Amino acid sequence: MLKNWMQRGLVGSGVTRLAGRLAGPxxxxxxxxxxxxxxxxxxxxxxxxxxxxxxxxxxxxxxxxxxxxxxxxxxxxxxxxxxxxxxxxxxxxxxxxxxxxxxxxxxxxxxxxxxxxxxxxxxxxxxARLPWPARLRYAFYTTKKSTWAESNGTLWPLKSFEQRDGAFLKACDDCCQLAGARQEQFVSGIERDLDAEFRSAENxxxxxxxxxxxxxxxxxxxxxxxxxxxxxxxxxxxxxxxxxxxxxxxxxxxxxxxxxxxxxxxxxxxxxxxxxxxxxxxxxxxxxxxxxxxxxxxxxxxxxxxxxxxxxxxxxxxxxxxxxxxxxxx
Structure with a gap:
């Protein structure tokens, strides 16, 4: 609250605007x-x-x-x-x-x-489909499965939000290094494994x-x-x-x-x-x-x-x- 009040005061006083001009275009x-x-x-x-x-x-x-x-x-x-x-x-x-x-x-x-x-x-x-981070988020946060197995056999529990979040972030780290068909294969594979594919009547x-x-x-x-x-x-x-x-x-x-x-x-x-x-x-x-x-x-x-x-x-x-x-x- 105090921080927000101080920020509003600095902006309202015109100090930041003057300093911004001095900083250059x-x-x-x-x-x-x-x-x-x-x-x-x-x-x-x-x-x-x-x-x-x-x-x-x-x-x-x-x-x-x-x-x-x-x-x-x-x-x-x-x-x-x-x-x-x-x-x-x-x-x-x-x-x-x-x-x-x-x-x-x-x-x-x-x-x-x-x-x-x-x-x-x-x-x-x-x-007409969401970017892969949105698809993986949906899969990990809505699945009714209790575990997720990585391709190397590592088993991730999915009982708590924190566990789901950790598994989601790990999958994102792996998926972001893929492109094209390999990326789609990775994402669709997780959707199948977790039985949680996002579907919408609207594009x-x-x-x-x-x-x-x-x-x-x-x-x-x-x-x-x-x-x-x-x-x-x-x-x-x-x-x-x-x-x-x-x-x-x-x-x-x-x-x-x-x-x-x-x-x-x-x-x-x-x-x-x-x-x-x-x-x-x-x-x-x-x-x-x-x-x-x-x-x-x-x-x-x-x-x-x-x-x-x-x-x-x-x-x-x-x-x-x-x-x-x-x-x-x-």
Missing amino acids: GVAILMYHSVMDDPLQAASTLGGIVHSTKVFREQMELIARDYNTLTLADVLLFVQGEKEPPTRSVAITFDDGYADNFEVAMPVLDQTGVPAAFYVVVDCVEN PMMTWDQLCGLTRRGHILGSHTMTHPNMAYLPDADLQIEFAESKRSLEERLNSPIDHFSYPCPALSPHWRDRTVEASAQAKYRTAVTTNGGPVRRNHNPLCLRRVRPTKDIEGLRWNLECTFLGRSV
Whole structure:
């Protein structure tokens, strides 16, 4: 309570705004995933990455009122030294490509005049299925099985939440190093073993028509890989496929250039390396965003841009943005 009061006082006094100007030009790129009226309805699949519609609307109203908004194309011009952004500039991004991005988030963005970039997992859109972390979360947290056996024979008990969580995290560590058919074989195998496969009458991901609808409204589309692996742990052959094939597929289906990329960060660290930056350049991407925190400054490498995690309330978001403009990682 005291901490929140002090934060509000500092922001309200204008001290952080003045200090941010002294820190020099910078951009804060916010990272969202999903927006729903009731985030709890996706607790067993998406976990804590869902913002409520109410909070998201309030956050976008705040950004439209108190900050300046940029597109990823503007951010690229800034880091290349070709365009000076207004002070307190913010860019909005969404990862994964959930259906609610079009159905819930887009109307709010359009009503508030805030542009955004949407990065989609191509395989998930093509096959109308959730990214593998959501499928594994559902399998481990809803199964009625009492144990899970790893491929090496290690037996994980699943009686308590803590045990389920530990097994889920171990499976994520293994799965994030896989891509394509090997990844799907791993995930579907666990779903069969635990007898817990997520099924929904509605498509959880955006359709190709909806993605086209985003571009018609002036929003940017980008790649979030083919199958959502941790790119830093892939062999070179898989790395090239995840970069290049996702770009090619999106450009073919959307009939539009795809210049922007977002690194998945499903498990393990780091989620990008120097060799992935080189591979993204070879695939002809112009920007790539990471989950590393902090501001984007002039002359930063556009292929490993930092982002800011939004909180689930207004004052927390405002504080994170002010800290970012000061050069702090939050």
